[in-house]
Amino acid sequence: MSRANDAHIARYRTMRRIRTFEERVGELFLKGESAGSMLHLSIGEEAVVGLTDHMRDGDTFTTHHRGHGIFLARGADPARMLAEIGGRGSGYCRGKGGSMHIADRGLGHLGANAIVGGGIPHVVGAGISARNAGSDAVSVAFFGDGAMSQGILYEAKNMAALWKLPVVFCCINNQYGMGTRVDRSAGHRDFPARATAFGLNGARADGAEVEEVFEAAQDVMDGARNGRAGFLEIDAYRFHGHARMDKSPYRSPEEEEEGRQRDPLARARNRIGDDITLDRIDDEAEAEMDKAMEDAIAAAPPDHASMFEDVYAEGTPPPRPQRERLMDILGESA
Amino acid sequence: MTTTYRDALRQALVDAMEDDDSVILLGEEVGLYGGAYGVTKGLLDRFGETRVIDTPISEPGIVGAAIGAAMTGLRPVAEIMYVDFAGLVMDQLANQAAKSRYMFGGQIGVPMVLRTQGGTGRSAAAQHSQSLEAWMMHVPGLRLAMPGTVSDAYHLLRDALRQPDPVCFIEHKGLYTLKGEIGPEPDAPWGQPAIRRKGTDLTIATYSRMLQEVLKAAEALAPSVEVEVIDLRTLNPLEDEVLMDSVRRTGRCLIVTEAVTTGSVASEIAARVTEQCFDWLEEPPLRLGGEDIPVPVAPALEAASIPDATLIGETARWLVTREAPSWAA
Ligand SMILES: Cc1ncc(C[n+]2csc(CCOP(=O)(O)OP(=O)(O)O)c2C)c(N)n1
Numbered sequence: 001m002s003r004a005n006d007a008h009i010a011r012y013r014t015m016r017r018i019r020t021f022e023e024r025v026g027e028l029f030l031k032g033e034s035a036g037s038m039l040h041l042s043i044g045e046e047a048v049v050g051l052t053d054h055m056r057d058g059d060t061f062t063t064h065h066r067g068h069g070i071f072l073a074r075g076a077d078p079a080r081m082l083a084e085i086g087g088r089g090s091g092y093c094r095g096k097g098g099s100m101h102i103a104d105r106g107l108g109h110l111g112a113n114a115i116v117g118g119g120i121p122h123v124v125g126a127g128i129s130a131r132n133a134g135s136d137a138v139s140v141a142f143f144g145d146g147a148m149s150q151g152i153l154y155e156a157k158n159m160a161a162l163w164k165l166p167v168v169f170c171c172i173n174n175q176y177g178m179g180t181r182v183d184r185s186a187g188h189r190d191f192p193a194r195a196t197a198f199g200l201n202g203a204r205a206d207g208a209e210v211e212e213v214f215e216a217a218q219d220v221m222d223g224a225r226n227g228r229a230g231f232l233e234i235d236a237y238r239f240h241g242h243a244r245m246d247k248s249p250y251r252s253p254e255e256e257e258e259g260r261q262r263d264p265l266a267r268a269r270n271r272i273g274d275d276i277t278l279d280r281i282d283d284e285a286e287a288e289m290d291k292a293m294e295d296a297i298a299a300a301p302p303d304h305a306s307m308f309e310d311v312y313a314e315g316t317p318p319p320r321p322q323r324e325r326l327m328d329i330l331g332e333s334a
Numbered sequence: 335m336t337t338t339y340r341d342a343l344r345q346a347l348v349d350a351m352e353d354d355d356s357v358i359l360l361g362e363e364v365g366l367y368g369g370a371y372g373v374t375k376g377l378l379d380r381f382g383e384t385r386v387i388d389t390p391i392s393e394p395g396i397v398g399a400a401i402g403a404a405m406t407g408l409r410p411v412a413e414i415m416y417v418d419f420a421g422l423v424m425d426q427l428a429n430q431a432a433k434s435r436y437m438f439g440g441q442i443g444v445p446m447v448l449r450t451q452g453g454t455g456r457s458a459a460a461q462h463s464q465s466l467e468a469w470m471m472h473v474p475g476l477r478l479a480m481p482g483t484v485s486d487a488y489h490l491l492r493d494a495l496r497q498p499d500p501v502c503f504i505e506h507k508g509l510y511t512l513k514g515e516i517g518p519e520p521d522a523p524w525g526q527p528a529i530r531r532k533g534t535d536l537t538i539a540t541y542s543r544m545l546q547e548v549l550k551a552a553e554a555l556a557p558s559v560e561v562e563v564i565d566l567r568t569l570n571p572l573e574d575e576v577l578m579d580s581v582r583r584t585g586r587c588l589i590v591t592e593a594v595t596t597g598s599v600a601s602e603i604a605a606r607v608t609e610q611c612f613d614w615l616e617e618p619p620l621r622l623g624g625e626d627i628p629v630p631v632a633p634a635l636e637a638a639s640i641p642d643a644t645l646i647g648e649t650a651r652w653l654v655t656r657e658a659p660s661w662a663a
């Protein structure tokens with residue numbers, strides 16, 4: 001089997017793990033084991049793997065609220081992710097952040113963000129760090145089409161271009177920001193043009209074709225490693241509602257049907273053609289994610305005292321629990 | 335007729351828009367989607383695209399555009415989906431909307447309403463669960479209203495839309511399904527607190543969703559401790575005589591907020607009560623608020639990070655009778 005084909009199969013595997021993981025997130029919610037319902041599935045957007053495959057150890061990234069898949073592609077442990085999504089103490093962020101705030105410094109994940117656009121400028125600073133350290137690390141900001149309307153993106157793009165930073169802005173355009181289709185939020189829809197206008201290396205790729213994303217991302221990522229900040233739009237479709245409670249009444253079943261034809265997994269499977277291998281990969285992903293979900297559900301919620309930790313760094317006294325303050329004021333010895 | 339907080343808010347918008355053509359709405363998902371929490375459902379169909387405007391995800395732009403519209407004769411209701419996004423809009427709000435009338439020598443007012451919602455209760459985590467009213471209360475020139483009942487949801491929003499200056503109108507995500515009646519008249523004039531329950535032993539001042547918890551606690555304490563419950567509702571500017579009268583009668587004051595305690599509305603009210611009621615007080619005014627931490631996502635921790643009826647009741651009894659709750663023994 002050719003090297004190229006091995007790489008294609010590897011990307012298929014990562015995409016399959018993402019999809020199966022996201023399906024388990026949906027089940028976690030249905031079982032009442034998730035912390036809340038603000039869970040945003042990245043099903044349909046798995047071709048982001050075409051970009052993450054160019055990332056290396058030492059690279060950093062930030063994501064938006066729909067970032068589970070990106071983090072999995074960068075090596076996350078699905079059980080710890082599901083534990084975080086379930087608000088368990090064993091989760092990546094000790095059950096404090098949840099689905100929208102997963103991070104892991106060790107894997108270069110500087111944080112998922114629930115403020116649209118909130119994490120974008122951080123890659124500019126990470127780019128300065130990499131440059132000043134003389135490393136060849138790249139920092140990538142992942143965000144949605146909705147963030148194309150946030151002013152801070154334009155500040156960040158300008159700084160990245162001005163200072164020739166090793167930074168990539170990756171817009172996963174799933175056509176919707178909540179119920180607003182992109183033609184109702186953008187006066188001019190050529191997003192790469194908004195990047196080249198700022199002096200960035202701007203590109204677009206079809207998010208239904210992971211290999212196309214891989215090729216487009218090659219130039220953008222290589223450029224960034226050499227100090228030419230870049231922008232890549234991945235043109236995809238959000239298969240499900242915005243969050244778990246959203247049934248997408250603002251779009252037609254016909255449109256959804258058509259959108260779901262643009263399925264990067266089905267396309268990759270057809271192209272690779274090796275059903276036996278791919279079926280085995282599918283089964284492995286199912287087993288892996290089943291086990292991860294079992295572990296997450298069995299995990300304990302965080303202990304009460306941990307609530308006061310991490311507000312400030314160790315060494316600073318934690319905020320005083322209110323009951324202690326009341327005891328000082330009203331207690332016996334008071 | 336029984337209705338909900340959500341429907342009362344919608345009714346207020348509909349009535350205001352029927353009465354006054356200059357009222358427009360703008361914000362994310364206010365039109366086609368009907369509002370993230372369903373408040374503006376049906377308004378796009380009813381009033382059309384020129385008056386119900388879906389915007390891109392551009393919060394400073396939304397508030398800034400509302401300011402310009404208000405300066406030039408419209409009466410905009412700008413919606414910011416979560417009060418947490420105040421971080422993005424504080425320049426437009428605090429430096430532009432709030433200061434225009436003053437800086438420009440009284441020439442240019444900004445009669446707009448910023449509708450938003452805050453609070454915990456949905457495991458929405460640290461960036462979608464805050465109670466940031468103190469940020470707005472700190473800015474002269476802004477008015478601040480926070481309805482805690484169905485009737486106030488209607489009447490305070492109507493009143494907000496009659497103010498000549500910018501009003502921050504903060505709803506609570508945990509109240510949208512609250513049931514109640516819309517009274518024929520507001521429970522108190524705009525700018526003044528409302529007495530929600532009469533009592534003789536202790537005054538509890540509160541607002542927004544905590545009002546419901548305080549009322550529960552007060553019912554459970556009666557008749558051994560009779561609590562007077564004051565709903566602050568229009569937090570700034572606040573004509574506080576109703577509150578001070580109450581504290582002078584009861585001699586004790588507890589202020590309950592969901593917001594973190596340090597630097598809170600409760601801190602301001604405690605200071606005023608101390609200044610104005612010192613000679614009548616049996617005890618210093620006491621604050622009971624959210625823990626001084628970001629809101630954690632884990633449901634049990636989230637719930638433990640803010641007061642509830644049990645803690646309010648325990649604290650109130652402790653304050654009045656010196657009977658300590660079990661955890662303080
Ligand atoms: C600053 C800000 N504004 C609004 C929201 C509410 N909100 C959450 S996700 C979302 C849509 C985002 O769309 P997009 O950026 O395309 O990401 P997608 O959800 O499609 O992945 C909105 C409006 C928010 N979280 N932050």
Ligand SMILES: [Mg+2]
Pocket residue numbers: 144145146172173174175176177178
């Ligand atoms: Mg989108």
